[in-house]
Amino acid sequence: MNQASPIQRRTIAVLVDNEPGILARVVGLFSGRGYNIESLTVAETDADKHLSRITVVTSGSEMVIEQIKAQLDRLVPVHRVSDLTQEGPHVARELALVKVISKGNDRVEALRIADIFRAKAIDSTIGSFVFEITGSGEKINAFIELMAPLGLAEVSRTGIVAIARGEKRM
């Protein structure tokens, strides 16, 4: 039934009560029903109201995406579900820490490329850098790819956080 329509990628923001088990509920829903999670981030965003915001990047047919949103909305501690991709323009960013271990020319080249990508070296030793880079997922992918031959050793990524452009609020 669902295979007919093309697979789409969506960034969905979910406002939830920051309570124990909420992440398990959301993740369990995705795994239990066989939905994809490409990335998922969560942190408290309103300490007074104990609200957290989850950003999940998922993919599926139109029908599956509608299901995902309806299923999320059905969870008792979920306040709002917002399909940022569908609802209009939004900005999405990811942060990555990239460790590069190299010497000589490779080291110089790594630093040069980091500069082009506006990545910051936030830790350095004689033999290594840790770069901090933010941007779209694609930009980070590109950066990592370029670092690969230059001593790429380790990557830690946050996953996407996103917010609607303009005056619109969730």
Next chain:
Amino acid sequence: MSTASAPTQTQDTAPITGAEIVLKALVDQGVEVIFGYPGGAVLPIYDALFQQNALRHILVRAEAGAVHAAEGYARSTGKVGVVLVTSGPGATNAVTGLVDALMDSIPIVCLTGQVPTHLIGNDAFQEADTTGITRPATKHNYLVKDIKNLSKVMHEAFHVARSGRPGPVVVDLPKDILMGKTAYTPAPETKHPSYRPRTEPDPRAIAQAVDLMVKAKKPILYTGGGIVNSGPEASKALIELAHLTGFPVTSTLMGLGVMPAADPLFLGMLGMHGTYEANLTMHGCDVMVNIGARFDDRVTGRLNAFSPNSRKIHADIDPSSINKNVRVDIPVVGDAGNVLRAMIAEWKKRVAEGAKPDKKALASWWEQIETWRKRDCLAYRKSTDIIKPQYALERLQAITAARDDVFITTEVGQHQMWAAQFMKFQKPNRWMTSGGLGTMGYGLPAAMGVQIAHPDALVVDVAGEASTLMNIQELSTIVQYRLPVKVFILNNQYMGMVRQWQELLHGSRYSESYMDSLPDFVKLAEAFGCVGLRATKLGEVDAVINEMIAVKRPVVVDMCVDQKENCFPMIPSGAAHNEMILGPTDKDAGSGSGKGPISEEGMVLV
């Protein structure tokens, strides 16, 4: 004024134990009966229970029985069923019942004991991660870690269980919380901040739906358990809408009773073992009005061949049910009763404004339906000696037809489908069966719960011998509380439904579907303190049924039926509605109907 209110004030704010808070909340929520089983972690609640009279506790013989009993109680009354079990194995034994209630949208609050908060996570004695285990088994669950939240959580649990699409809710109660003290707070009047199910349909959606309905030439009302959950008023509205429009009505397994079986507009159940007329009407309709059903795979058969030429309206209180399996044209989110009343009002308005439903088209649609009806799809090969299971149920139906107080539960298998086909329900809440999960062992404890709620009614568990053994221990509960439950076993010595599938799909290799050494059910009944009756010949059936009813005690009937009977009609998994297999008495059966062997695609489906 102030002197009058002062005592209650102090009473309400005086600290009481967590266990007392639990019971007070239950009483305030209108609970009268709890089905439970004690253990270390819930001893404080049992101690508090001992010291009060407002709540009745029914001591089951295994926790699985407690949940099914609460389901029977809930389904037959419309109230929330309440379960109390201990931590660890008490909670894990309850899980099947919770999933059963989840699948069938039955309101349950299940209180589980838990090890004290400071031991949680330490693999303490009888510790289980109950909220973890039951997260996908419930509509929602809570672990109370601070006694200050206890009252609020208790009230919220009931609100969540019974509102919106009803379902099971677990409240996990660590022992130190039950023994601590704080003030009780009554149910809050404020709305829940995040959980707000939508019950009133959007008038625009209703208008679009009725647009389609007014123009329909070949309509059908496809009704389900959502109408039962909405309450008896919703059934009345359905009957009114059906007669106002003249539309034929079919119902899912879960919806039986929402439309009186005796009503000429009713076509019987649809789906895998539904009637020929119901399934072909669904297949051929041009406008389908689904009220409170969820396009279950047991109903739709092969999805890409399901009712291919219809425009579909789907009203459901749960937005996630809409467009899940079947894409519909007009989604309506709302409570079934509200939707039906809104449709009635809109239809009347349209007609008053001059809209003219196509009466001629409807009449010829009915003519077509009547030819399907004449096929007499439930006919079976009669016998003069051996008891056909269908015959036993026909007799049970005939003998009890005049009564208005008959409640039927079932186990799972062929007998369940025959009960759905042959028992005639004129009202909602009279039929309790495990539809979504198909849980063998449901019917006996469920009947017990029904009988607790309706002490003078005739409550019959239409059972299979294999299923009955799955919760047979509850006969002991039934005897303890003097519940005159009737366990009506259609004993074919086979897991009949499994045998039927093996016959049709696996070359009649009856792998492990026959049971040797079954107990003597008459003696078993007597051992428990019930009355045991047996019929082995056709001529004995009426006498046994009459005696079963006359005896004002729990009765187990061992109805020894034809071992090889199959349940028809049948739409094999993966087949379309118009590829139905009819029974051996049908003149075209085997040739025109069953389209050869079942496809490989169908074989993988359950």
